[in-house]
Amino acid sequence: MKTEFVRPAVPASARKVCADPVAIPDRDISAEETTNLWGRDRTSLRSCEIRRAAAVSAIDGAMP
Template structure:
């Protein structure tokens, strides 16, 4: 009897895109606010995008 190996499965949430940019209020920002919003954008869009790209490339290569 031949048993087929299970097909690889990757939860779609693992391949989800990164979040969006920070909402900037329609008023003058104090320097602390500017720094906080910039850091949030940097983490969300920069670090997250690089991490997700590497993660998705690795998973796609393993699933093939």
């Protein structure tokens, strides 16, 4: 009998490159624009972290 350790696959969604921060216009922007751009960046960061954490969890949870 031979023991073989199989490394788990990282979920495809966790391999996606995180989105770049939104481009800020080369002009003064309003408070509303600032809030909207900030919100988009925060949402992107959160979803990227969820994918990354899922990949780490999949690998760490499957190791002997």
